Amino acid sequence: MRRLLLGLVLVAIGLGGGLGLALMTRSEAHTRTVLSTTTKVEVVNGSRTARRIPAAIPTLVEGSTDPHGLAISNAVPSDATLDSADYVGRKPRQLIVTWERAHLTRNGQAAIWQRRGIAIWQLDRGNAAAWHRVYTYETLVNNVVGVEGFRVSLGDISGDGRPEILVFFDTDGSAGGGTYHLFANAGYRVRQGLVKDLSSDQGTISFAPNALVVREGVDYRGPGIHCCYRRVRVTWMGWNGRRLITMRQTVRKNRRGWPPG
DSSP states (O other): OHHHHHHHHHHHHHHHHHHHHHHHHHHHHHHHHHHHHOOOOOOOSSOOOOOSSOOOOOSOEESOSSGGGSOGGGGSOTTOEEEEEEEEOSSSOEEEEEEEEEEEOTTSSSEEEEEEEEEEEEEOSSSOOEEEEEEEEEEEEOSSSOOOEEEEEEEOSSSSSOOEEEEEEEEETTTTEEEEEEEEEETTEEEEEEEEEOOTTTEEEEEETTEEEEEEEEEEOOSSSSOOEEEEEEEEEEEOSSSEEEEEEEEEEOOSOSSOO
8 A cells, every 4th residue: 555655656746747847848948939039019009198288299219320220109299199100211311200199088089189290300410329300290180171191102203212202291172182292301401392282183293213203184174073184294303402303294195084194
């Protein structure tokens, strides 16, 4: 009987030790795997806590000379939700962020105020890893005026391999109203080379290789309020380092219908 009990104890100890060893082995292996693959993840597009008084827009972002290495949450107000982020890696380096924020009623079903904004951050000269805003726009949205969103695109119209920034300020409406803004650099100075109202019914502005292409409908035929144009004027424009210049312009039949072009 004693021998049987002793044998059972030894078996239990062996099983326990084996199980403990197995758990330790799996734990160590798991730890090694996690340590070898874990990267820092920052959630920047989640909702932020609304405030009764809008938080200040940051004036300085630090931490890296590479825009991809910045904590994007530091580039938008602390009560804002990030909408988009775009990066210019060639000097002068830039980070373009858009955001929205609102203060809600107590039941969370309505907004007392709602704001949408955009900022272009640019790395200071040298390698100080300090970024300052070179352009900022924020609007209070209501039922009459305001920007419903920003569409940011990048393209090279100077031929130097460094992209310029085109932003469409979408004011909504049945005609797809809005204003195009082109931002380009003259050295470390940011210039707004183009500001043009152009609804989707009227035309579009987009990048092409080494050019900004403006397509506008001409010879309106009606009879509706939204359609249409018989012809389209296409203008190719470039950036000479100081200003926007027209390189070529044609007028032809509007084959696409809507939008013109």
